Amino acid sequence: MENVWSFASKVNPGPGDLERQSLDLDWSLNLDSLGDDFDPNDVTAHDLFGKWVKQVADAGEDLPIGWMIPSLSEAAPFTGEDEDFLTYYRWPMHSETGKRLNWLTLSLVDKAPGDHGWFIQGVTGWKPSALQRIVHLPTLLSATGWR
Numbered sequence: 001m002e003n004v005w006s007f008a009s010k011v012n013p014g015p016g017d018l019e020r021q022s023l024d025l026d027w028s029l030n031l032d033s034l035g036d037d038f039d040p041n042d043v044t045a046h047d048l049f050g051k052w053v054k055q056v057a058d059a060g061e062d063l064p065i066g067w068m069i070p071s072l073s074e075a076a077p078f079t080g081e082d083e084d085f086l087t088y089y090r091w092p093m094h095s096e097t098g099k100r101l102n103w104l105t106l107s108l109v110d111k112a113p114g115d116h117g118w119f120i121q122g123v124t125g126w127k128p129s130a131l132q133r134i135v136h137l138p139t140l141l142s143a144t145g146w147r
Contacts, residue, residue: 005092005101020095025076026109027128028066029135031055032117040113045122052119053141062134070109077103078131104130 003022034055035048056063067076075084092101108127111118121127124144128135140146 002096003107004095006095007089007092009089011088019089021071023069023071023092023101024107024109025130026068026070026116027132028068028117029056029120030059030063032120035119036116040118045113045119048119049123049146053146056137059137061137063137064134065128065132067131076131079133106130 003024004020005023006018006020008018031052034052038048067079068074069076069085072085072089074088075081077084077086093099094101108130109115110127111121113122124140124146126135126140126144
């Protein structure tokens with residue numbers, strides 16, 4: 001079954017205003033934009049991860065996870081944002097079956113070198129579960145052998 005969903009705009013509804021596209025989720029952690037200032041050819045994921053761990057140490061043990069639908073640059077729903085995908089669009093339905101989208105089953109973007117926060121997944125191999133709200137930093141570091 002293809003990952004193609006149909007949904008209509010709530011803001012500018014009109015005849016033929018049905019979007020059809022694949023949807024996935026992209027995640028971010030506090031201060032993971034640190035890697036945006038570096039060329040992945042000039043720095044290792046381990047070096048960036050070490051810098052990131054030092055910077056987030058003062059942020060507390062529970063780090064919030066941000067969620068976006070990258071193809072639309074909209075916040076994912078059910079994440080505590082004031083405005084999100086469902087603010088602007090109707091609930092997606094599968095283009096072939098007509099079944100309502102279960103947001104927890106969407107694919108997560110795999111971070112590649114150069115992507116926002118790529119070094120976190122690169123070093124730990126970890127990705128959150130879809131729409132997971134927090135990650136416990138000490139557990140992430142211990143489970144991946146960083147500590």
